[in-house]
């Protein structure tokens with residue numbers, strides 16, 4: 303049996319991580335996988351996370367199973383963080399999942415089980431694993447225009463025109479904030495137009511929100527998700543704590559499913575629990591408990607929000623520094639979009655050949671679609687990157 307297996311396509315982000323590790327050059331710069339690094343190139347454990355973990359070690363008196371949906375207090379805390387009071391709590395079913403990816407996977411499975419003919423519309427481009435999981439599950443994927451490679455902003459007319467081609471019951475996958483990989487985002491007026499189209503055509507909205515707090519602020523980054531949640535009948539939300547709590551390896555995420563009324567919620571909850579049971583039974587608990595501890599303790603929460611804000615501002619500073627440096631070197635404003643983009647990533651919109659050239663010549667690693675992780679830069683590496691971009695003729 304095992305000898306019959308075929309090689310699977312490599313994930314381009316993870317393949318790049320491996321390549322970077324093998325590179326012996328001490329000056330190499332990793333702008334690949336979406337992980338925050340401080341000025342020393344370290345990915346620190348956040349202060350509030352350390353403290354919550356210390357308390358857990360001291361106070362936790364059992365490691366027995368919790369329940370298929372995970373700790374209900376985690377769901378309450380995360381619903382509060384993402385949705386505020388945009389939606390009546392009784393309409394929301396939720397389960398903890400292994401990371402945001404686990405939530406995405408469960409959401410797609412739910413779609414497949416309940417609407418086998420539904421297609422899922424994804425932005426072009428989107429996080430490659432969205433498409434990979436959809437293909438793996440045999441769900442038809444339709445790409446909608448999203449990124450204008452000339453302006454490096456959202457091609458909003460193209461997006462609306464393509465979404466107008468969706469049929470009733472098709473799913474529209476949207477990034478709640480900090481679009482991955484482009485860094486280009488809709489404004490709230492544009493979100494409203496998307497919501498109107500979703501309602502007009504009877505589409506199902508799904509939001510992946512993995513970077514809340516990395517763009518314009520914790521509340522600001524949730525505004526679009528809240529707008530959608532308060533305006534559509536049904537909504538799936540895949541939420542991640544990996545980045546904004548820095549608990550990447552703990553695999554901490556949540557799937558929320560919002561029904562039109564409260565009476566349907568127990569059935570949805572039962573289905574989400576069932577999906578967890580079929581796939582991995584109980585979701586991981588440690589990261590979820592740490593997040594719950596932080597969100598429910600005013601002092602810890604304030605400290606976490608303050609550290610997250612420092613991270614956000616440092617990324618904005620790096621964006622501005624890079625845009626300024628590129629303007630100085632190129633004598634043009636054509637890289638101004640880097641300061642306009644939000645979140646961890648910016649897609650500079652160049653060819654895979656130039657991306658490779660920059661990797662070979664300068665040891666700077668960005669994903670082949672020219673996505674760079676801004677959070678992987680620091681004040682010293684920004685000028686190196688800017689020079690490499692110009693030298694490559696981008």
Ligand code: LMR
Nearest residue numbers: 315334335336337429482
């Ligand atoms: C990324 O896009 O780099 C992150 O979401 C990490 C991953 O799993 O791909």
